[in-house]
Amino acid sequence: MVCDQLRNVVTRVEADVASGPIVPLVTPQEIRSYLASHYDFARPLALEDVCADVERMLRTWQVQVTHPRYFGLFNPSVTLASVIADTLVAMYNPQLATWRTSPAANEIERHTLAWLSGKFGFPADAVASFTSGGAEANLSAVIVALTRAFPDYGEHGLRRLTASPTVYLTDESHHSFNKIAHMTGLGRRAIRIVATDGHQRMDLDDLTRRISEDRQSGLAPFMVVGTAGTTAAGVIDPLPDLVRFCRSEDLWLHVDAAWGGAAIISPSLRGRLAGIEAANSITCDAHKWFSVPMAAGMFFCRHSDAVDEAFRAETSYMPAKTVGPVRDPYTTSVQWSRRFIGLKLFLALAQQGESGYVQMIEHQARMGDVLRESLKRAGWRIVNDTPLPLVCFTRDGLVTAKFLAALHQGQIAWMSEVRLGGGAPVVRACVTSFRTTEADIEWVVREMGRLI
Numbered sequence: 001m002v003c004d005q006l007r008n009v010v011t012r013v014e015a016d017v018a019s020g021p022i023v024p025l026v027t028p029q030e031i032r033s034y035l036a037s038h039y040d041f042a043r044p045l046a047l048e049d050v051c052a053d054v055e056r057m058l059r060t061w062q063v064q065v066t067h068p069r070y071f072g073l074f075n076p077s078v079t080l081a082s083v084i085a086d087t088l089v090a091m092y093n094p095q096l097a098t099w100r101t102s103p104a105a106n107e108i109e110r111h112t113l114a115w116l117s118g119k120f121g122f123p124a125d126a127v128a129s130f131t132s133g134g135a136e137a138n139l140s141a142v143i144v145a146l147t148r149a150f151p152d153y154g155e156h157g158l159r160r161l162t163a164s165p166t167v168y169l170t171d172e173s174h175h176s177f178n179k180i181a182h183m184t185g186l187g188r189r190a191i192r193i194v195a196t197d198g199h200q201r202m203d204l205d206d207l208t209r210r211i212s213e214d215r216q217s218g219l220a221p222f223m224v225v226g227t228a229g230t231t232a233a234g235v236i237d238p239l240p241d242l243v244r245f246c247r248s249e250d251l252w253l254h255v256d257a258a259w260g261g262a263a264i265i266s267p268s269l270r271g272r273l274a275g276i277e278a279a280n281s282i283t284c285d286a287h288k289w290f291s292v293p294m295a296a297g298m299f300f301c302r303h304s305d306a307v308d309e310a311f312r313a314e315t316s317y318m319p320a321k322t323v324g325p326v327r328d329p330y331t332t333s334v335q336w337s338r339r340f341i342g343l344k345l346f347l348a349l350a351q352q353g354e355s356g357y358v359q360m361i362e363h364q365a366r367m368g369d370v371l372r373e374s375l376k377r378a379g380w381r382i383v384n385d386t387p388l389p390l391v392c393f394t395r396d397g398l399v400t401a402k403f404l405a406a407l408h409q410g411q412i413a414w415m416s417e418v419r420l421g422g423g424a425p426v427v428r429a430c431v432t433s434f435r436t437t438e439a440d441i442e443w444v445v446r447e448m449g450r451l452i
């Protein structure tokens with residue numbers, strides 16, 4: 001019943017988005033004046049009218065990230081099943097702090113995460129949890145790694161440590177780690193930037209040198225972050241090398257696969273993530289390449305004891321700890337009250353099956369290849385190197401900001417600007433929609449030719 005009714009709504013919204021503008025042309029003042037004059041909350045309004053008005057606002061005042069010609073940061077088009085899942089969750093509002101309050105929801109999440117954990121090659125006793133997103137999953141990784149490396153950290157904080165802990169990543173790593181360093185008390189200077197090679201991958205020689213120098217100067221290296229699909233360029237760090245190095249140096253290896261992690265289910269792409277199975281922890285977002293609505297991140301960790309220690313909590317007001325082979329999520333994750341995040345991935349996987357998901361992911365990878373080839377034929381220069389569907393490109397004399405403004409103004413497509421390795425700005429286009437077709441790409445590249 002819910003399913004049929006929502007199917008019609010979702011189909012209508014998809015069609016509206018695909019046939020409308022992609023980029024809003026609006027100022028903050030315009031929206032604020034509208035809200036101030038229409039919504040003073042002094043009297044009740046008809047729900048139907050407010051819903052229609054909010055839909056109109058979302059249709060006109062938003063970058064349409066589910067548009068087939070949105071080639072942006074990793075905000076996906078969303079599957080029908082995942083939208084239905086989020087509605088069901090809102091209606092039943094299960095509380096996932098403890099197992100006993102929501103046994104079905106807890107077990108559905110556990111089942112879904114165990115499936116993906118197995119795909120990553122993690123052992124059966126690894127633990128995983130749904131998070132609000134990749135930033136929270138990365139935060140979880142740093143907290144757990146700190147707890148394992150420095151047993152005093154949990155009770156006494158960093159001030160009890162004799163040497164300052166340091167984390168190693170590159171300029172291409174996600175900037176959530178800067179905030180995390182701040183939040184955990186490590187301090188932003190604890191983030192040590194390792195050089196990259198000519199393809200923006202972490203340079204192992206520089207990593208080795210930095211760690212050795214830092215140890216000599218009294219710092220305490222404890223963690224390396226490898227990225228599997230960097231935000232700017234989709235680059236995959238040399239994971240097998242990082243695994244070997246971290247093992248020999250007794251360092252925690254976290255793989256931030258927030259976007260690229262979904263490639264693990266694709267027979268043709270999973271080889272590119274080789275090494276991830278030996279990481280200590282992994283971040284992978286369902287709300288990126290698994291095409292479910294925000295907010296749905298995932299944290300996987302092979303050390304359940306360290307997770308238990310990092311997030312342990314005891315209070316008299318929570319129901320007594322659930323006994324048996326279960327973990328109460330509030331004692332194994334950052335969050336306390338928590339939404340049933342995992343249903344959207346479960347329902348979408350159940351409906352499409354693994355093969356449906358593989359097709360979706362491989363279609364997007366193929367569209368990335370189509371985009372690359374089409375751009376090359378049109379005289380653009382590709383400047384990144386990745387098997388994932390993210391293309392960074394430029395051409396001689398291009399003023400990127402001006403080009404992008406014209407692209408957006410003409411409602412041709414949404415793309416963004418990045419600088420790789422501190423170089424000049426280039427255009428970044430990522431295929432984030434499973435609805436993007438070859439015809440969309442050929443049309444966009446043709447139209448781009450008219451702007452230069």
Ligand SMILES: Cc1ncc(COP(=O)(O)O)c(C=O)c1O
Nearest residue numbers: 133134135174230231256258285
């Ligand atoms: C590599 C990487 N890690 C982490 C994040 C943060 O994820 P979220 O936005 O889900 O918090 C992103 C976001 O794009 C990312 O690209």
